[in-house]
Amino acid sequence: MVVPELRAWRAARPHVVRVARTVKPHVARITQAVRPPSVRLTTPQVTAIAATVGLALAAGAVAAAGPWDSTGQRTAERDWAASQEGEGGADHGRRSDTSQKPAQPQPAPSAASVLARVGGSASAVPAPAEKALADVLDPLLDKAAVLGARRTAVVVDVATGKRLYGKGADEVQIPASTTKIATAVAALSATGPEHRIKTRTVLEPDTKEVVLVGGGDPTLTAEKDADGWASLHTLADRTATALKDRHMDRVTLSYDTSLYAGPALHPIGVNDNIAQVTSLMVDEGRSDDSTGGPAARVPDPAADAARQFADLLHDRGIKTTNPGPSKATNRAEALASVSSAPLSALVERMLTNSDNDIAEALARQVALASGEQPSFEGDAKAMHAQLKKLGLPLSGTNFADGSGLNRADRLSADLLTALLAKAGDPAHPELRPVLTGLPVAGFTGTLSTRYSDDPAATGVVRAKTGTLTGVNTLAGTVVNADGRLLAFAFLASDEADPPNTVEARAALDHAATALAACGCR
Known part of the structure; x- marks a missing residue:
């Protein structure tokens, strides 16, 4: 500029x-x-x-x-x-x-x-001065009564990767949903942005059993208007056609969830924020037609998906048995399949909506691509290894899940800003959906109703939110008043004396607004 x-x-x-x-x-x-x-x-x-x-x-x-x-x-x-x-x-x-x-x-x-201006192209626009930036942010973040006892923060110039502000930069804290930034980077790096998750049906040649095989796509939908996501209706159409071509109108139906290992229940237990983590589900196992936010989940998402699939086959002239669990053999014949939207789209939807089900599914994809066991433990190993390959600062980091719901997660503000800067690195265009998927202040996703008192940040701050009891985090990017693209991470927590969530969120929002408004030279 x-x-x-x-x-x-x-x-x-x-x-x-x-x-x-x-x-x-x-x-x-x-x-x-x-x-x-x-x-x-x-x-x-x-x-x-x-x-x-x-x-x-x-x-x-x-x-x-x-x-x-x-x-x-x-x-x-x-x-x-x-x-x-x-x-x-x-x-x-x-x-x-x-x-x-x-x-x-x-x-x-x-x-x-x-x-704009990523990769060093902002040379005509000066970066903020470190002391001037500290003079602006320190008073806003040094509020223990509002934010809690532990507060860490980092601001990085995306064009150069230089740290411009640091407050306990290397200290790890509970990151809450900002963990999803790490999950997104790991998934895009491990599989590539064009990777698609396939759900398929196969026919066992000896038993004539049709097996619905889950591939791990939580965005598979039973809605009639799939609008670009993988459709259970389409899979039923294709499967019914393939069966009729074989002169079959009565089949035994089963379903296969063997792709994943370990417990399906998230460590937080039964919760409206996440379904069981299984390789087969439709509409994220929601018991209603909602598409965002907490919702009651069906007890067994895989069985529910199979029952809905059986109903769709029946509507298409194929009668089935009541579906039960099974496992497809390597001798099974392919009948039909549907594929998810590319991983880039799943990453954007996950970040914008803070979607826990997609986050855990993406963590499983990292494990599968890395040769690790697709389980909570295997996901953590695979994510750590993938981020290590990218040369990111992982000291003290602990991944307990992909969504950030687990309070055992530990990330630093230094790592979060490094992840965002890496997503803007011209050498890693595959990571760009991490930036484009971030919620936009006052407009989209988890920031759509925030920043009502900070008009200077509307449409300018783009950030991933994170909230657990006693934990409030915010990490993202901002184009400052001089047109410089900055990455920031603010983490605040106090488990012993949890701060007021509304006040803590507002304080973090005000800090991001100040960063947007500040040339700081």
Whole structure:
């Protein structure tokens, strides 16, 4: 960004933010209105709306990251992707025929302000001075009564990787859901952004038994409108066709969850925040049609998925037995399969919604790709090894799960900012979904209702939240007042005397806002 552009941006920014706050509710309604597949915003329309609401940050007009719709896709990004030439884009491929290799996915349209100036291209924009940054952040973070007894923080310049601010940088703490940043980096690094998780059916040649084989895709849906995610309806269509081609209309049905090892129940026990971690489930084992936040879960997600699949086969003229557990043999014939959206899309959805079920599934994928046992213990070993390959600071780190629900997790602010900086490294484009999937302050995911009192941060702060009793964390990126991309991590905890969660969250939000507003030179 040249100096005249920088001056213009700094002068216009307060007005842009005020407009954004005014029209935000209308944009949400517009986005919801375009949810039906038959109605789509054109790229110019999306761009115009984005510019209107003030997400044209740091690098001119930028298409907005609209809210996730009920299926888990960001509508504005989906519309933008549909207008692009070829497959790929933020939608990451919506075709039902997955036999063709998709094109390399492009960054989400909301990524421009985040990805601007990464990789050292911000040389024309000075980085904040360390002392000036400390003068701003120290008073905001030195609040034991609000944040708790333990507080650590790091700010890193993404372009250079240089640490600009450190407060207990190397100390490990309970990270809560910011653990998902590490899970995302490990998964993308281990499998690649184009990796897809397959759910399939096979036919045992001797017993004529149809086996529904789980591959570990928690986004497999039984909703009629799958909207780009793997569909149980499609799998039933294909399986029924394959059986009828074999002149079969009555079969024994079973299901195979042998891909995973170890206990399926998360160490926190039965909980509305996560289903059993099994390689076969539909709609994350939810007992209702909700797609985000806590919800009652079915006792056995795999059995529930198999029962729903049996009903769908029956609707297609195939009668089945009541399904029970089994294991497909290596002699079984392939009948049909469906594949998940690419891993890049799963990572974005996990981070934006803080989705625990996807997080644990991605941790299992790291273990499978690394040759470790796909269990909580094996996942932890695989994630640690994968991040070690990337040269990340892991001293004292402990992974107990992939979601951050386990209080035995331990990460440092230094590691969290290093993960974010690595995601912006030009040498690792496969990690870019870690940045594009972060919730946007005041607009998307777990930050959609935060920053109401911090208008300067609206659309500028992008961060993963983390909350457990006595633990409040925030880690992400911000384009500061001078257009410099910074990565930050704030961790606060006090298990003995838990602080007020609302007050602690507000304090962390204010620190991120101060970082966004500060040139600090």
